Amino acid sequence: MREFLLGLRLLLGSGRGARARFWLMTLGSSLGVCCLALVLTVPAILDARDGRAGGRDPVVFAGKPASGRTLVLERTDPHGSRPFNRVFVARGTRDTPGPPPGLDALPAPHEVFVSPALRDQLRREPNLKGLLPGTVRGTIAPAGLTDPNELYAYVGATPSDLIHSGATRALKSWGSGYAPNPAVDPSTLDILRFTMATLVLLPLAVHLSVCARLSAASRNRRLAALRLLGLSAKGTQRVNAAETVVAALLGAVLGIGEYWLLNQAMARTGLPGLKWYPGDGVPTAGTLALCLLGCPALAWFVGRASARAAATNPLSTRRTAIPRTPRIWGGLLLVTGLGIVIGYSLTGLTAHPADSSGINALLVPLGVLLTGLGLVLSMPLLSYLMARRLARSRSLTLNLAMRRNEVEPGSAMRVVSGLVLLVFSASLAQGVLVEESQITRSSSPSQEYGIPLAGLSAHQQQQLTAIPQLRAHALVMEPPFDPDAEGSRIPARALVATCGQLKSLVRHVEGCVDGKALRLTDPAVTPEPVAPSTVRLRQGTRHISLKITVPRQRALFTGYDVTSVDTPVLFPPSELPPGAVPASGTLILAGASDPATVRAVLDRIGAISPTADVDPVGVNVDGLQQISVIETLLALGMVMGLVVGAAAFLVSATDRAVERRSQVTALALIGARPRVLRLVQCAQVVLPLAVGLLLALLTGKLAETSYLVTGGGETFWDGAGVPLLAAAAGTVLLAAILGTLPLVGRRIDPELIRRD
């Protein structure tokens, strides 16, 4: 305690420079703690969203709805990358449940309650009103919404409006206790946490250790003097730790305050794809404890560790610049990590790529982690080896810069590792996005929409096929399927379309003859054995049967990646009995796959048939929502990582420049041009940074590949992300160059080299 108080006394009684350093440490810590609080609160924000989603989830009775019960029908359509949820409710006469969260009463028929975001969207897109039959009577309160940005509506209906849909259920109550579609899938959340931790927490640890080691040389001299005056080794370490602990504690308090302001601001403005209510972002007790106790605890250990040299060998502290070869174990971590990720990446070149089961689930993250840690810990060794080589150069600038790095390779690591880690982590982030994108997005240029024919009137069918943005339409006739009756053969389904319609639905057609039933075959797919079938048709008010045989004559086609054209028979519309339409089947509509067209088509479908269960083939709307959230979180992590990395860089580069002021002044006095001094300053930092960034790019891409290979997707090598990452690394490098140049001024102050 005595030493701790002595440390505080030295801090308070020291000069302006020491106080400036203390505040720099404090502000640096506060920035780090703010980012830490945000990262730790993200799961709580997602939990709060999922909790409200679970709280409004309809709990239904099993089986067909009994008469008199309240009916519910849920519909989810994509609106861009966001889901647009509509809940149709038809109030019953018995066992009527209470209102859902966010509403005061169940909506009456033709009453519509919308979320605030949907209300705004309706103003911008009046066409959306077609999806909401009725009059908007009010808005849903936050208790019934996952987030302020959600497109959600309760639509009051009559039982007869809903009963024809197979998805209509009798409503028992609201609130199933779990979210039907979590904001982020639990398995993805683990990966996201890991990536966020790499993006933010590793640079944060580097940043905090940078803050705790500011002015290391002058501080060590002071500590060495105390040790020589008789303070014990442990006492000397405690004196140093006092300052770092107080700075970290003050920084933690400030950081929590900064986070509170950030939460208030971000909850109001929102982020693309992710909005939350301010209450969702309130840090938990655990987060507060970790920030307020964890950071000072870390500072205590860092403060003690950084004073060890001065405490154990105070005399040598007076004599600096003894070249030390950096330890090789950081390089061993890198080699081990790279061995693992390269191994897994190489399996992507074989016919049997590794999957994420068993030991692989442990080894891949371990390999990525070892590679990242090894990359940072190898920086001193790489910096040292590069400095030794380049110091022999004939260039005075390189000579001066590299000699410095040769002597102090560790300081180069502290300066650049935050930014190097950022680029490494960015590769991982790209991997997560590529993986998610493969799951949720179709790369096909064509977008199909499947609508069950049940519940569609002939007039509605006609209107749907006339939607102007559509390129083609067809019908799929579905026979009743009875596995026992047909053995292993599947009863034939038939696509009712002309050759022209078929050509518009698929990439390529060969051998199609109009007016003739044909066997449809995709040469890339092994045909399944099919049996003749009987389909039911509606002809006016009566039902008739139609026998579908499997023809011998074939028409070959190549479909788009995701298509519902997978029927074994092509049946010409002209062969249907006059005025007959299939009683069971699907109406297939096809148009362009760009988001604007998809949105327009879905709006028109909604306007024609508001309760139709539209299947946008190949579009995973919940996945799109998830990827939007993930993209935002990763972008947030990148921004935080960049802030922390840039702060660590600037703080340590400035500190390094301040510590070298007397030597730089001496150099200026003996005639060194400011340009030379700036180049030296720049080269000292930028060359190790450039090497680090290049390595980060290479190792990051390998780590990403190992993740993609074991992720089970089709893309293993994400070449598309390289230019973006290279541009980001180049920008970081340019910013670093510009950041170091002002550290050497033109003015020479002889006082900086006078110590009496």
Next chain:
Amino acid sequence: MNTTEVLAARGVDLSYGSTPAVRDAHLSLAPGEVTAITGASGSGKSSLLYCLAGVLPPARGEVWFEGRPFSTLDDEEISTLRRERFGFVFQYGELLPELTVEENTALPLRLAGRRKAPALKAAAEVLDRLGIADLRERRPSQISGGQSQRVAVARALVHRPSVVFADEPTGSLDSANAGAVLEEFLSLARSQGTAVLLVTHDAGVAARADHHWTMADGVLSATGAAA
């Protein structure tokens, strides 16, 4: 300006804000001669030295180098002077800890654009003349304070400057070492025809100079020829 003068100050005033540091100073340095300025701490002697070296601009008066007033030279030209025609010895040497003794010594030549090999050769020669050639490969942290100061002297003289400015060059050394270093320094400077301006608070050091001035409260006054 006298033709035997290499550097001269005429009526120089210098102040820090409203605090005067140097008042109406007149001084001249001749090639191969040593001029010492003594005075108490804060008397303004170092300020005058840096003013004469072109680092601090005078508020009034003029500094001349080889017949050219500093006021006609731009920053780049004064930097070139310091690099090529001046040398500096500081109280604590201010060697770059990461460079070897040889590289530290060769630094002024390298800054002036000399190629590495001839610069290192010239450095080796000066180190040899000062008797510390065996320290060439060592770093400043591996040599003693006296040896460091000898290296600083070698660095100041390696490019055969016209003037060397020495600010308390032996202030960090014990008397035995101080005497030896000063002897070697002045002897080498005189042999090269280099003018030396030596600022010190040690009368013993000043006694070895050719000219001795005293400074008190910013006012420079001649004490007379010393050695």
